[in-house]
Amino acid sequence: LLIPALALFCSASSAEPTVVAAKKQDHAEYKDWLALSVSHRLDKKLVRIILGNEKAIAAARSGTTTPWPDGTILAKVGWKERVSPDWSEAVIPGEFASAEAMVKDSKKYPETGGWGFGHWEADKLVMNDKEKSAVCFACHLPMKAKDYVFTTPVLQ
Amino acid sequence: LLIPALALFCSASSAEPTVVAAKKQDHAEYKDWLALSVSHRLDKKLVRIILGNEKAIAAARSGTTTPWPDGTILAKVGWKERVSPDWSEAVIPGEFASAEAMVKDSKKYPETGGWGFGHWEADKLVMNDKEKSAVCFACHLPMKAKDYVFTTPVLQ
Numbered sequence: 001l002l003i004p005a006l007a008l009f010c011s012a013s014s015a016e017p018t019v020v021a022a023k024k025q026d027h028a029e030y031k032d033w034l035a036l037s038v039s040h041r042l043d044k045k046l047v048r049i050i051l052g053n054e055k056a057i058a059a060a061r062s063g064t065t066t067p068w069p070d071g072t073i074l075a076k077v078g079w080k081e082r083v084s085p086d087w088s089e090a091v092i093p094g095e096f097a098s099a100e101a102m103v104k105d106s107k108k109y110p111e112t113g114g115w116g117f118g119h120w121e122a123d124k125l126v127m128n129d130k131e132k133s134a135v136c137f138a139c140h141l142p143m144k145a146k147d148y149v150f151t152t153p154v155l156q
Numbered sequence: 157l158l159i160p161a162l163a164l165f166c167s168a169s170s171a172e173p174t175v176v177a178a179k180k181q182d183h184a185e186y187k188d189w190l191a192l193s194v195s196h197r198l199d200k201k202l203v204r205i206i207l208g209n210e211k212a213i214a215a216a217r218s219g220t221t222t223p224w225p226d227g228t229i230l231a232k233v234g235w236k237e238r239v240s241p242d243w244s245e246a247v248i249p250g251e252f253a254s255a256e257a258m259v260k261d262s263k264k265y266p267e268t269g270g271w272g273f274g275h276w277e278a279d280k281l282v283m284n285d286k287e288k289s290a291v292c293f294a295c296h297l298p299m300k301a302k303d304y305v306f307t308t309p310v311l312q
Contacts, residue, residue, distance in 0.1 A: 035191040043245035089199035
């Protein structure tokens with residue numbers, strides 16, 4: 001009986017978490033994606049991180065982003081800007097604002113440059129309907145030469 | 157002879173890169189790490205992404221960051237702030253400034269709160285000598301209650 005008891009003790013005392021275990025948390029997929037860049041929107045008072053799924057990172061690394069390949073998903077995660085309580089000259093993320101998505105599927109979204117627009121509600125990616133996507137697309141239209149994407153990857 | 161020739165053709169025409177292949181690039185390790193947060197230093201005119209190695213991400217996800225565990229490496233990657241040429245109210249990364257590291261090893265760096273300070277030169281992490289680390293540590297000293305780290309993870 002000693003060995004199982006010891007095994008249980010060792011298991012229970014292993015306080016060190018692993019990333020594998022941590023990834024099992026029920027969280028939005030973009031939290032497991034690498035970052036491409038950041039932006040601070042002075043007009044909207046938001047700080048943002050722009051992340052990409054594996055397809056996006058591979059495209060950024062190989063410089064094949066005009067156009068981004070089908071299967072690319074870009075996530076734009078924003079927080080209200082906040083003056084750091086620890087350094088008044090630093091603006092850091094405050095309250096979470098939103099996590100939005102651009103999904104590249106040239107067959108599925110031909111009317112909006114091959115991009116579908118959506119957002120995460122907790123851990124679920126919810127795609128906008130065509131009408132709402134058209135509104136998103138209108139703002140991205142001036143970026144046609146960069147496949148409708150404002151972000152230039154800096155961390156690839 | 158037809159089959160090998162075809163195989164060669166298929167291989168050569170496979171233009172789609174994979175992340176595995178892309179990761180073989182000779183680049184700084186932090187480029188394969190997940191982001192923890194961002195900051196915009198108004199005084200230094202820098203925008204920054206703060207990333208963590210696997211140990212750091214696991215610690216952030218499990219909320220065990222006071223103290224951060226030995227083996228943690230945090231990367232603070234900075235660029236000069238730049239007004240976006242595509243949206244004048246957005247500040248984005250301009251010229252690369254630096255990539256700095258905090259490495260937690262409580263046995264190795266007891267004089268500086270268990271943290272070693274360093275920076276990446278291209279793909280190599282170069283640790284500072286004790287004298288230079290002491291200067292870094294002096295700025296982090298007010299953050300003692302948060303294990304000398306300014307960053308609060310927001311993407312874990």
